[in-house]
Each structure stands twice: as structure tokens, then as C-alpha cells.
Amino acid sequence: MKKPFFAFLLIVVTAIAIPAAGLWLTDGQKTAPKKEEKEPTVEVIRSDTQKTESVPLEEYVAGVVAAEMPASFEKEALKAQAVAARTFILTETLKGQDVTDTVDDQVFKDEDDQKKMWGADFKKNKEKIEEAADETEGEVLVYDGQPITAAFFSSGNGQTENAEEYWQSAAPYLISVVSPWDESAPNFEQELVLTKQEVEEKLDVSLPSSGEVGTVVDKTTGGRIGSILIDGQSFTGREIREALGLPSADFNMTVKGSDVIVETKGYGHGVGMSQYGANGMAKEGKNYKDITAHYYPGAEIADVQSFLK
Structure with a gap:
């Protein structure tokens, strides 16, 4: 829905x-x-x-x-x-x-x-x-x-x-x-692998060569990303979720080589x-x-x- x-x-x-x-x-x-x-x-x-x-x-x-x-x-x-x-x-x-x-x-x-x-x-x-x-x-x-x-x-x-x-x-x-x-949900925790290039293009940012992506500024009452700074730009968790097609706005992103590893909790x-x-x-x-x-x-x-x- x-x-x-x-x-x-x-x-x-x-x-x-x-x-x-x-x-x-x-x-x-x-x-x-x-x-x-x-x-x-x-x-x-x-x-x-x-x-x-x-x-x-x-x-x-x-x-x-x-x-x-x-x-x-x-x-x-x-x-x-x-x-x-x-x-x-x-x-x-x-x-x-x-x-x-x-x-x-x-x-x-x-x-x-x-x-x-x-x-x-x-x-x-x-x-x-x-x-x-x-x-x-x-x-x-x-x-x-x-x-x-x-x-x-x-x-x-x-x-x-x-x-x-x-x-x-x-x-x-x-x-x-x-x-x-x-x-207990099978989709409670998930790991997605996106290319670094894809993430940079969709968010219009430059990512670090390695390590964690962005700085979480605040979280929502429900424990999801409220706002996050990436390459000097501010995004809401919802904006990142929708731009990258993530299961949830509770996520963590890490650059590893040419990939971005995204760990999420929840679906929806x-x-x-x-x-x-x-x-x-x-x-x-x-x-x-x-x-x-x-x-x-x-x-x-x-x-x-x-x-x-």
C-alpha cells in the first residue's frame, strides 16, 4: 500500500x-x-x-x-x-x-x-x-x-x-x-549491495573511498534515520530510502571497494x-x-x- x-x-x-x-x-x-x-x-x-x-x-x-x-x-x-x-x-x-x-x-x-x-x-x-x-x-x-x-x-x-x-x-x-x-519476520534484517557509482548518481554526491557513508544528524521516534549528511548535503531517511529503493528508512551504508553495502531493518x-x-x-x-x-x-x-x- x-x-x-x-x-x-x-x-x-x-x-x-x-x-x-x-x-x-x-x-x-x-x-x-x-x-x-x-x-x-x-x-x-x-x-x-x-x-x-x-x-x-x-x-x-x-x-x-x-x-x-x-x-x-x-x-x-x-x-x-x-x-x-x-x-x-x-x-x-x-x-x-x-x-x-x-x-x-x-x-x-x-x-x-x-x-x-x-x-x-x-x-x-x-x-x-x-x-x-x-x-x-x-x-x-x-x-x-x-x-x-x-x-x-x-x-x-x-x-x-x-x-x-x-x-x-x-x-x-x-x-x-x-x-x-x-x-521474527524474515525481512527484519537485510543486506543489499549497490554499486558506488549508482549511489553517487542517484543521490548526486561523492562518496568516500571506503568506510561509513554520511553522518546521521538525528533519528526519528521510531528509530529510523531522521536526517543524514552525505557529502555536505542533508537528506531525510525517507528520501534515501526512496531514491535507492531500500526496504526501510532504518539503514546503515558502508563503502567497500566499488560497492556500497546497505544494512536495513524492517520492510516498509x-x-x-x-x-x-x-x-x-x-x-x-x-x-x-x-x-x-x-x-x-x-x-x-x-x-x-x-x-x-
Whole structure:
């Protein structure tokens, strides 16, 4: 998922179309009982065709969970991801944003995509993920009565990040919290080898012939690079991460011959819910509400339908 305040879709429900905050709501026949109301739908721009498809909300949520979190994760972690995905789409819908099926928003995979991804495990994985969506049906996260920006990422460095220290935009529920479960993630620590020339060109700097690159000026609350001086130029950790395509803004760079060795901790921007952290909490017996309460402090569970009226 790409951006701080991600893009989410258009939600539709049937009969008399009533525009409200970017949504079109319908109730089926006026005389039809509530149970016959059609499910809200999400408008997704599919990256392979560049065409917009209408997907039932809960099917969309399951497709996001399938794409964004390993099906092998604990059920409670998958349920936390389902609530985050549903909240994400609601928030963007209320902003009137278009939504794609890519990391620019939330990755979404339909049934055909899932069959290709899972092969022989398709049926088992699909059932597990659909259960996670069904068991949290309609649940979204709110703060002060408004849907939150439910940011999430793969794994952290042992702490999450304050939103304003990565995106320069604060949110009271996107604050740094401990996330010790990240250490069990396979991508917790990584080493990348880049050429010295590549780094110099991408950062427009001259690197030393050997030794550590740059001087760290300060670190963020979450332990990532806040700012670093390289060849007299000041960079944020995010700028270095994005320019060099690093997994994380928690890094250390060393020149060795014609190469630059980059050591990183964590994978992702570090804001919001750590997916491996969620799985670690679930393994310890925590439920999805415990998980979302930890990673989105102060946020509460609410019903998506209350925002569709």
C-alpha cells in the first residue's frame, strides 16, 4: 500500500441513488426488507486492463487481504488486516478518490489472480481469508467518530513510526508504538549491495573511498534515520530510502571497494500496523481487536453502514 492517505473506492448500495460524500447508496425496493439490500460495492481500476470494475465490498476486502498478507498468517492477524483494508477503502471513498489494485492504493487480487498465486492451495486459502472478512463484516476503525487512515506495512524495526516523521502529517492514532514481534519476520534484517557509482548518481554526491557513508544528524521516534549528511548535503531517511529503493528508512551504508553495502531493518514505511507484528500478537493469543487497538491507539470499531447514509 503506497501512500499515507491512500486511495479508496466508490461504494454503492441499490434502489434510489443518493449521492452522499462521494458514495451512491441504494436500498433496493422501497418495500423490500433490510436483509434484501444489496451489498455496497467498490469501484476498482484494474491495472492490467485500465478498466473500472465494481466489486462487492466484502469480496474486495477479501481480495485485498489475499494480496496484502500471507494466507499462512494467523486468523486473527488476517481479521485485523480485513478491518484495516475495509477502513482504508471507506476513507478514500469519502474523499472521492479513485482507487487502483496496486501498491499505490491497496493491492487487490480477484479469484483468477488468487488461483494463479496459490495453485493447489487456492481453496484452503480462499476459505480462510473469506472467513476473516466474514467474521469482521462491516467493521471499520474510527477516531473521534471519523474513519481513520489505516496505514499498514510489512514489518518494522521493533517500533512503528509517528506519521508526521515520515509523511509530515500527524494523526493521533498513527503514533510510534513498540513492535517486538517484528524480529521474527524474515525481512527484519537485510543486506543489499549497490554499486558506488549508482549511489553517487542517484543521490548526486561523492562518496568516500571506503568506510561509513554520511553522518546521521538525528533519528526519528521510531528509530529510523531522521536526517543524514552525505557529502555536505542533508537528506531525510525517507528520501534515501526512496531514491535507492531500500526496504526501510532504518539503514546503515558502508563503502567497500566499488560497492556500497546497505544494512536495513524492517520492510516498509513503518507507519500504522506492522503485518508481522500483527501475526506475532495473534500467535500470543491476542485477537484482532487487541491488534488494531495496539497499532492504532485510540481508534475504535464502528459499522461501515453508518457512513453510507
